[in-house]
Amino acid sequence: MEPTAPVVISPFANERVRQWPSSHYRDLIETIWRRQGLPVLITGTREHRAHANGLVRGFPSDQVMNACGSLGWDGLVAAIDAAPYVVANNSGVAHLAAARGRWTLCIFSGSHAYNEWMPRGKRVVVVSRVLSCSPCALGGDLCPNGIACMTDLRADQVFSRFHEVRSAVLAVAADGDN
Numbered sequence: 001m002e003p004t005a006p007v008v009i010s011p012f013a014n015e016r017v018r019q020w021p022s023s024h025y026r027d028l029i030e031t032i033w034r035r036q037g038l039p040v041l042i043t044g045t046r047e048h049r050a051h052a053n054g055l056v057r058g059f060p061s062d063q064v065m066n067a068c069g070s071l072g073w074d075g076l077v078a079a080i081d082a083a084p085y086v087v088a089n090n091s092g093v094a095h096l097a098a099a100r101g102r103w104t105l106c107i108f109s110g111s112h113a114y115n116e117w118m119p120r121g122k123r124v125v126v127v128s129r130v131l132s133c134s135p136c137a138l139g140g141d142l143c144p145n146g147i148a149c150m151t152d153l154r155a156d157q158v159f160s161r162f163h164e165v166r167s168a169v170l171a172v173a174a175d176g177d178n
Contacts, residue, residue: 009084009087010087011055014091017087018089018091018109019109020107020150024150028054028159033064039063039065048069051068067079090119098120101122106125109147123166123169
């Protein structure tokens with residue numbers, strides 16, 4: 001049997017307020033691995049490698065891999081192109097995956113208006129928790145609500161919403177083929 005390309009997860013952003021908590025990413029990786037049996041590839045820069053080690057620790061190394069700092073631009077593009085889908089915060093990786101027409105789950109913080117800044121495409125699903133204080137652009141250290149727009153988004157909710165939308169789009173496309 002042909003090995004399955006991994007789901008690409010890029011859990012980093014250039015602002016802490018735009019990063020979904022690591023514990024939530026770890027729960028999402030567990031969910032993907034348990035429910036779908038898909039391998040996962042964590043991407044980021046060399047500086048992210050130590051942080052990503054905490055995400056992959058405890059999972060089989062051939063199923064959940066830390067590629068932070070080991071992929072060049074071409075390698076990242078190839079991984080995205082092969083992936084069944086890509087998960088990222090509001091970051092360059094989410095925009096790259098969307099621009100390449102890949103299924104993209106973008107976890108978007110309330111710091112920016114998602115309808116203005118989200119990645120665009122037919123295969124993009126944005127999950128965001130919009131609060132009365134959104135958009136704030138305050139930054140994580142200044143947020144009086146403890147970045148609730150990100151911390152209150154649970155992995156099971158994010159996973160379910162993405163697959164609900166993806167399944168519906170695929171079903172409509174399949175009906176259109178008949």
